[in-house]
Amino acid sequence: MNRAAFKPGPWGWLVIFALAALLPLLKPGGYVLDIGINIMIWAMLAYGLNVMLGYSGLLSLAHAGFFGIGAYAVGILTLKAHWSFWLALPAGVLISALGGLLLGLVAFRTRGDAFAIFTLGVGVILQLVINKWDALTGGNEGLNGVPPATSLLGIDFSKGANFYYVALAALALTVLVVARTRGSVFGRSLVAIRGGEDLARSAGIDVYTHKLRALMLSTAIAGLAGGVYAAYVGFLGSSVTGPVTTFTVLLYLLVGGVGTLAGPLLGTALMYGLTQSLKGLQDYQYIVFGPLLVLLVMFVPQGLAGLWDRAQARRVAARTERTVDHA
Amino acid sequence: MPEAAPEPVLEVRDLGIHFGGLHAVRDVTASVPAGQITAIIGPNGAGKSTFFNLISGFYQPTSGSIRFLGEDITRLKTHQVVARGIARTFQTTTIYKELSVLDNAMIGHRVRTRAGLLDALLRTGRERQDEQGSRAGAMRALERVGLASQAGRPAGALTQEGQKRVGIAMALASDPRLLLLDEPAAGMNPEETVSLMGLIRELVAGGLTVALVEHKMSLVMGLADRILVLHHGQKIAQGTPAEVSRDPTVIEAYLGGHAHGGQMGQPGQAGGSHA
Numbered sequence: 001m002n003r004a005a006f007k008p009g010p011w012g013w014l015v016i017f018a019l020a021a022l023l024p025l026l027k028p029g030g031y032v033l034d035i036g037i038n039i040m041i042w043a044m045l046a047y048g049l050n051v052m053l054g055y056s057g058l059l060s061l062a063h064a065g066f067f068g069i070g071a072y073a074v075g076i077l078t079l080k081a082h083w084s085f086w087l088a089l090p091a092g093v094l095i096s097a098l099g100g101l102l103l104g105l106v107a108f109r110t111r112g113d114a115f116a117i118f119t120l121g122v123g124v125i126l127q128l129v130i131n132k133w134d135a136l137t138g139g140n141e142g143l144n145g146v147p148p149a150t151s152l153l154g155i156d157f158s159k160g161a162n163f164y165y166v167a168l169a170a171l172a173l174t175v176l177v178v179a180r181t182r183g184s185v186f187g188r189s190l191v192a193i194r195g196g197e198d199l200a201r202s203a204g205i206d207v208y209t210h211k212l213r214a215l216m217l218s219t220a221i222a223g224l225a226g227g228v229y230a231a232y233v234g235f236l237g238s239s240v241t242g243p244v245t246t247f248t249v250l251l252y253l254l255v256g257g258v259g260t261l262a263g264p265l266l267g268t269a270l271m272y273g274l275t276q277s278l279k280g281l282q283d284y285q286y287i288v289f290g291p292l293l294v295l296l297v298m299f300v301p302q303g304l305a306g307l308w309d310r311a312q313a314r315r316v317a318a319r320t321e322r323t324v325d326h327a
Numbered sequence: 328m329p330e331a332a333p334e335p336v337l338e339v340r341d342l343g344i345h346f347g348g349l350h351a352v353r354d355v356t357a358s359v360p361a362g363q364i365t366a367i368i369g370p371n372g373a374g375k376s377t378f379f380n381l382i383s384g385f386y387q388p389t390s391g392s393i394r395f396l397g398e399d400i401t402r403l404k405t406h407q408v409v410a411r412g413i414a415r416t417f418q419t420t421t422i423y424k425e426l427s428v429l430d431n432a433m434i435g436h437r438v439r440t441r442a443g444l445l446d447a448l449l450r451t452g453r454e455r456q457d458e459q460g461s462r463a464g465a466m467r468a469l470e471r472v473g474l475a476s477q478a479g480r481p482a483g484a485l486t487q488e489g490q491k492r493v494g495i496a497m498a499l500a501s502d503p504r505l506l507l508l509d510e511p512a513a514g515m516n517p518e519e520t521v522s523l524m525g526l527i528r529e530l531v532a533g534g535l536t537v538a539l540v541e542h543k544m545s546l547v548m549g550l551a552d553r554i555l556v557l558h559h560g561q562k563i564a565q566g567t568p569a570e571v572s573r574d575p576t577v578i579e580a581y582l583g584g585h586a587h588g589g590q591m592g593q594p595g596q597a598g599g600s601h602a
Contacts, residue, residue, distance in 0.1 A: 184447030185457045192434040195423045204409030204438030204501045213444040
C-alpha cells in the first residue's frame with residue numbers, strides 16, 4: 001500500500017517533533033533559533049508545493065504569491081486593522097485558500113506545461129500587484145512593523161524562543177494535514193490523477209473537483225507559512241513573494257524528494273542550512289552549490305526521502321515476489 | 328438466439344462527432360440490449376474507439392443523443408457517466424502499474440464514495456466508512472476477475488492478461504450495469520484470449536451487459552450475441568453474428584477496398600488500430 005511513503009511513520013514524526021521542541025531548552029543562540037524557524041517556515045511552503053507536484057502531479061509556480069497573500073493578510077490585519085495574530089493567521093489561510101480556488105477555476109482549463117506556465121504568470125502578477133498596490137501593501141516601501149504574535153492562553157509568544165513553538169506547531173499541523181490527505185480516499189484519487197489524468201477520469205474520478213481541492217489545500221498551506229513569516233520577520237517586502245522564492249523552495253522539495261512526506265522538511269533543512277553556512281563565500285557559494293545540485297539530479301533524482309522509499313519498496317517487492325512464486 | 332431482443336440499456340440516436348472536417352462518427356443509431364454481449368467491429372479507423380469515447384463522456388458529441396436506462400446522458404461528464412453505471416477499459420493495458428492491484432481496484436471504486444478533503448483532514452466517520460467500503464468493493468471486483476490473491480502485488484508485475492484483468496477489475500469496482508471493453512484481447516496469445524472470453528461470459532451470466540470493440544473475429548463470433556458494424560464512422564449493419572457475416576455490405580467493407588485492413592475471420596493488423 002501507500003504506507004511506504006509514510007516513512008518515518010507516525011512515531012518517527014513524534015520523535016522528530018519532540019526533539020525539535022527540546023531545542024529551545026538547550027538555550028541556543030538566537031542565530032540557531034532563527035535558522036530553525038526559517039527552516040520550518042520554508043518547509044511549510046515546500047509542503048504546500050508538494051501537495052500539488054508530489055501528490056497531484058501538477059507543477060504550480062504561483063506559490064510564493066500565495067505565501068505573499070497569507071503574509072500580507074496577516075501583516076495588514078494585525079498592523080492596520082489591529083487584529084490579534086491568532087485571528088489574522090486563520091484569516092490569512094482562508095484568503096489564500098480562496099485565492100487558490102479562483103486560480104484553479106481558470107488555471108485548470110490548461111494542462112501539463114501550459115498549467116505550469118500559466119501559474120508562473122499568475123505568480124508574477126501577484127508579486128506585481130503586491131508591489132504596486134501602495135495603499136494596501138505599502139508598495140515598494142513594504143509593510144514595516146508587523147506586530148509579533150500576541151499572547152494566547154497567558155503565554156507570550158512574541159519572544160524568539162516562544163515564537164519557535166508557534167512555527168513548530170504550524171509545521172506539525174501542516175505535516176498532519178498532508179499525511180491525512182495522502183492516506184485518505186481523497187488522497188488516493190489524487191495519486192490516480194498524478195498517474196494519469198485520462199485514466200483517472202475514465203475510472204470515474206471527478207478530476208476537476210479533486211484538483212481544485214488539492215490546489216486550495218496547497219495554497220492554504222502556503223498562506224499559513226506566509227502568515228507565520230509575517231509575524232516572525234515583522235517586515236514585508238514584495239521581493240519575497242515572487243517566482244524566485246517559488247523556485248528556491250521547489251529546489252528544496254526536489255532535493256528532499258517530491259511526493260514523499262519527509263522530503264519537504266529534509267530538503268529544506270539541508271538546503272537552507274547549506275545556504276546559510278555558505279553565505280560567507282558570498283557569490284562563490286554557487287561554485288559549491290552548482291556542482292552539488294548537478295550531482296543530486298544525476299544520482300538521486302527522486303530526492304533524499306525518495307531514496308529511502310525506493311529501497312523500502314524494493315525490499316517489500318522482493319518479499320512479495322518470493323511469497324507469490326512459492327504459491 | 329431469441330428473436331425479440333431484451334430491453335436496451337443503451338440507445339444512441341443519430342450520434343456523431345467531427346474533428347474539424349473529419350467525421351469520425353456519423354449518424355449512428357444503435358442500441359445495446361441488456362444482459363447480452365454486443366460487439367462493435369469495423370475496419371481500422373472505422374470510429375469504434377471514438378464511439379466508446381462518446382458513450383463514456385470522454386468526447387462531447389457534435390450531434391445526436393445517448394440514452395442510458397432511459398435517461399439522457401449525452402451531455403454528462405465522464406465521472407457522471409461512470410456514476411450512472413457505464414464503465415470502460417482501454418485498448419492497451421492502461422492501469423496504474425506502479426500501484427498495487429488493490430489500489431487500482433480501489434481507484435475504480437472512488438465513484439461510489441463521497442469522502443472529500445474535509446473528511447480526510449477531520450478523519451470523519453464517512454472517511455472511515457468509505458475507506459472500508461472501497462476496500463470491500465475493490466476486493467469484490469478482484470474476486471470477480473480472479474485476482475483476489477494478487478491484491479498486494481504491484482499491478483505492473485502481473486502478466487499481460489493479469490493486467491487486462493486489473494483494468495476490468497478497476498471498471499467493475501465502480502459497480503457498472505454496462506461494461507465497455509476496448510479491444511480486450513489485444514496483445515494476448517490464444518490461451519489467454521480463451522481465458523478472457525470465459526471471464527466475459529461469467530460476468531454476463533452474473534447480469535452485466537457488455538459492449539466490446541474487437542479485431543479478433545474468433546472472439547467476436549464466439550462471444551457476441553449481437554454485432555454492430557461501423558465503417559467510415561457510419562453504421563452499416565447490426566444483427567446477430569450469423570446475420571452480419573452474411574451481410575453483403577459488411578463483406579464489401581471488409582474485403583472490398585480494405586482487404587488489408589483486418590479480414591473477417593482473421594485478426595486485424597497488430598497494434599494498427601487508431602480509431
